[in-house]
Amino acid sequence: MKCLICHDEWVPAMSFALLLTLRQADVCCPRCRARFIRLHGNRCERCSRLSDQAICEDCIGWEKRKTVLKQNVSVYMYNDWMKEVINRFKFRGDYALIxxxxxxxRRVFDEHFSSDVFLVPIPLSSSRLAERRFNQAEAIASLLSLPMIFALQRIDDEKQSKKTRRERFVGLKFCLTGEDVAGKRIVIVDDLYTTGATVHEAAKLLYDAGAREIYSFTLVRS
Incomplete structure (x- = not known):
């Protein structure tokens, strides 16, 4: 089979689980798979940032701002390899990389969340959606087979990737769509957690709309 990322031919190691079709073979060759670095070790318990502090300085700052986001859980470290893969996935429209x-x-999500939550993907603006042809946050959420609520609409059309770190702390601008979130446990889903401004802003709106508990789940923590 061909590796989804490098397109080299490779033969997956066979096992009884594969033979019995209980588990699918990896879509990545071992060389590409080894370059994805899962977040392990000492991390901030609030945002998944690699840190020797239980709560990092950024999260202490968010606490002072009275954030309503309880926790962010991320899957991968943002190394050079992940930067290139995300660039292909997000900006070059290679949806198959999902x-x-x-x-x-799925493994990391199941380790931290129960099945009674509702997923709220961070939205793209209409112009950005037309440009990319899919919403990467919605694609990530689709892997989890849980109900999605499209409760947010984006009204800021500027790319986060073009902003400085200071500018990103301002956050994106959203409005509510009117979808019901009252009393629900919500997990906001996005591709990348950098300063946290995006998910914290979204969490505030969802809390004001009556959400009971709000967390976020992101593919990468930079």
Whole structure:
């Protein structure tokens, strides 16, 4: 079979689980798979940032702002390899790459969240959606087989990737769509957690709309 990322031919190691079709073969060759670095070790318990502090300085700052987001859980470290893969996935429209994340995304999510939550993907603006042809946050959420609520609409059309770190702390601008979130446990889903401004802003709106508990789940923590 061909590796989804490098396109080299490779032969997956066979096992009884594969033979009995209980588990699918990896879509990535071992060389590409080894370059995805799962977040392990000492991390901030609030945002998954690699840190020797239980709560990092950024999260202490968010606490002072009275954030309502309880926790962010991320899957991968943002190394040079992940930067290139995300660039292909997000900006070059290679939707098929979502399958490279499936196993790790589901495993990490199930380790931290129960099945009674509702997923709220961070939306794209209409112009950005037309440009990319899919919403990467919605694609990640689709791996989890849980109900999605499209409760947010984006009204800021500027790319986060073009902003400085200071500018990103301002956050994106959203409005509510009117979808019911009252009394629900919500997990906001996005591709990348950098400063946290995006998910914290979204959490505030959802809390004001009556959500009971709000968390976020992101593919990568930079």
């Amino acid at each position: 399958e490279a994340f499936r196993h790790d995304v």
